[in-house]
Amino acid sequence: MTTRTPLMAGNWKMNLNHLEAIAHVQKLAFALADKDYEAVEVAVLPPFTDLRSVQTLVDGDKLKIKYGAQDISAHDTGAYTGEISGPMLSKLKCTFVAVGHSERRQYHDETDEICNAKVKAAYRHGLTPILCIGEGLDIREAGQQIEYTLAQLDGGLKDLPAEQAESIVIAYEPVWAIGTGKVATPEDAQEVCGAIRGRLAELYSQELADKVRIQYGGSVKSGNVAAIMAQPDVDGALVGGAALDTDEFVKIVRFRD
Numbered sequence: 001m002t003t004r005t006p007l008m009a010g011n012w013k014m015n016l017n018h019l020e021a022i023a024h025v026q027k028l029a030f031a032l033a034d035k036d037y038e039a040v041e042v043a044v045l046p047p048f049t050d051l052r053s054v055q056t057l058v059d060g061d062k063l064k065i066k067y068g069a070q071d072i073s074a075h076d077t078g079a080y081t082g083e084i085s086g087p088m089l090s091k092l093k094c095t096f097v098a099v100g101h102s103e104r105r106q107y108h109d110e111t112d113e114i115c116n117a118k119v120k121a122a123y124r125h126g127l128t129p130i131l132c133i134g135e136g137l138d139i140r141e142a143g144q145q146i147e148y149t150l151a152q153l154d155g156g157l158k159d160l161p162a163e164q165a166e167s168i169v170i171a172y173e174p175v176w177a178i179g180t181g182k183v184a185t186p187e188d189a190q191e192v193c194g195a196i197r198g199r200l201a202e203l204y205s206q207e208l209a210d211k212v213r214i215q216y217g218g219s220v221k222s223g224n225v226a227a228i229m230a231q232p233d234v235d236g237a238l239v240g241g242a243a244l245d246t247d248e249f250v251k252i253v254r255f256r257d
């Protein structure tokens with residue numbers, strides 16, 4: 001059976017300026033340095049304006065924290081005012097980029113087609129997409145969470161070759177759990193994450209599905225992370241609010257302690 005290294009990623013959303021980012025990442029690195037946390041991959045997804053500061057810190061101190069962006073343009077260059085391209089992010093040595101976060105889907109009308117184009121843009125420039133999918137409350141109440149989430153997965157991965165899909169990260173984030181304090185039960189998270197892995201096996205192969213990391217996201221905190229991480233198809237967490245509190249994020253990273 002494939003061993004998947006858990007990925008704990010902090011999505012800062014539109015919080016922390018570039019000076020606050022430096023303080024936060026330094027504190028994080030210091031807190032993680034005294035302990036062997038190599039078995040867990042740690043990443044931060046700061047706002048675009050912080051990426052250069054974070055890069056400088058990580059480069060200079062050889063910190064093991066990875067970083068990435070919260071969004072990417074589907075285009076590589078040109079007249080797209082306000083957008084940030086894959087070449088810009090890879091020049092900043094980003095590892096990851098979130099695609100299709102529910103806040104992008106909700107406030108910026110990002111469709112599955114747009115997410116698919118962004119996933120492909122990420123791969124064109126050596127970035128690993130974290131494709132975010134998950135249902136809203138109405139869909140969950142109608143019991144349609146699996147069909148809905150798998151349709152988003154199909155749309156996001158459309159025509160993506162296996163050589164690329166095998167390194168993608170999928171974040172299952174039920175929208176009703178994001179920033180609400182309502183965390184999915186470990187069983188709810190497993191139900192959908194297991195279905196996502198099953199669909200990856202159908203779309204590609206079981207071998208590929210076994211390699212892909214599937215995160216859960218939605219009000220993850222130090223007090224609930226261990227039970228969620230104990231689920232067989234949950235390979236990490238995408239953490240919003242709790243990632244802004246260094247001590248809390250460190251505890252999440254050290255969920256095994």
Ligand code: PEP
Nearest residue numbers: 178179217218219240241
């Ligand atoms: C997120 O922003 O992806 C998220 C899961 O937020 P929170 O942890 O605050 O629910």
